[in-house]
Amino acid sequence: MSFLQACLFDLDGVIVDTAKYHYLAWRRMANQLGFDLTVEENELLKGISRMESLEKILAIGGVKLDEATKLSLAAEKNSWYLELCQQMSPDDVLPGVREFVEELKTNQIRVGLGSASRNAVLILDRIAMLTYFETIVDGNRVTRGKPDPEIFLTGAADLDVLPASCVVFEDAMAGVQAAKAGGMKAVGVGDPVVLTEADVVIKGFEGLHVQDIKQLFVV
Ligand code: B16
Ligand code: MG
Numbered sequence: 627m628s629f630l631q632a633c634l635f636d637l638d639g640v641i642v643d644t645a646k647y648h649y650l651a652w653r654r655m656a657n658q659l660g661f662d663l664t665v666e667e668n669e670l671l672k673g674i675s676r677m678e679s680l681e682k683i684l685a686i687g688g689v690k691l692d693e694a695t696k697l698s699l700a701a702e703k704n705s706w707y708l709e710l711c712q713q714m715s716p717d718d719v720l721p722g723v724r725e726f727v728e729e730l731k732t733n734q735i736r737v738g739l740g741s742a743s744r745n746a747v748l749i750l751d752r753i754a755m756l757t758y759f760e761t762i763v764d765g766n767r768v769t770r771g772k773p774d775p776e777i778f779l780t781g782a783a784d785l786d787v788l789p790a791s792c793v794v795f796e797d798a799m800a801g802v803q804a805a806k807a808g809g810m811k812a813v814g815v816g817d818p819v820v821l822t823e824a825d826v827v828i829k830g831f832e833g834l835h836v837q838d839i840k841q842l843f844v845v
Contacts, residue, residue: 630840631791633730634781634805635759636673637741639797640815642718642753644743645672647710651703652683661687669820673798675742675771676700708745716754722831727758733836736760738781740794742771742801761785772800775808782808793839799823811842 639645649668656663667686671679680700684691691699730737738761739746746764750756761784763777770776775789782789794805797815802824805812813828814821821827825842828834 628788628790629843630735630793630836631787632736632738632782632785632793633727633839634738634740634778634792634794634810635727636794636796636798636801636815637739637743637746637749637764639672640720640795641723641755642714642720642749644711644714644749645797647707648679650710651707652679654706655699655703656683656687659684659687659689661689669799673742673772673796673800673804675765676704676744678771704745708748711745711749711752714749714752719753719755720830722834724755724758726831726834726836727755729836731758735836736785736787738785739763740777740781740801741765742777772798773803773807775804775810778805778808778810782810793842796821796824813839813842 635641638648652671653663663683663686670682677700680696727737737759739759740763742765744765746762761781763781768776768780778794779789782792789809792810793813794810795813795815796802796805799820802812802814802821806823812824813826814824815828815830818827
């Protein structure tokens, strides 16, 4: 029988709304290449790595480039993205997140981060949440991105808990699939129409309590 032992949090779109900055920076790049990127197309980029995102965007625009040009475009996008992130502060933590993580700690539930982003540590530092996580698994640590479960399985191993006792909080389809592929419970954060594979979907963390999450383990 499994019970709640750890919560693994995605970063972008779950703890902080950096998804809007990723979109602005990718859209700027697409526009520079002569096409646009819609909000719907951007949805497919959530949770996947920088280079995979770039490949998808180039396919959308029907643009073919050599590897060196792709790497320099990805670096340029990242510098625009980081410029936008400069304006972030602890006030940007999404409503209820800090309180919920604190409640987990009070209840001796372990807490980790599982993000595809290579900028995770920098962002957690800007929003003053670096010390909240007992482990940080980010895009610098793994070789396979979401929907592969590597990010979350590494987090569970770091925390020394079984995957079946973990709950993942995710705003992206790829992230929900990664959690399920790893044998974990998945709480979708956002739109139930998009996050159809999640065990449950919440709008956000305001008013959410540990007891609500423990319910996922009641059979
Ligand atoms: P970076 P998450 C993901 O973070 C984003 O959802 C995705 O849009 C982005 O491409 C990816 O990180 C890589 O980010 O360019 O900062 O390395 O949602 O897994 O926390
Ligand atoms: Mg995300």
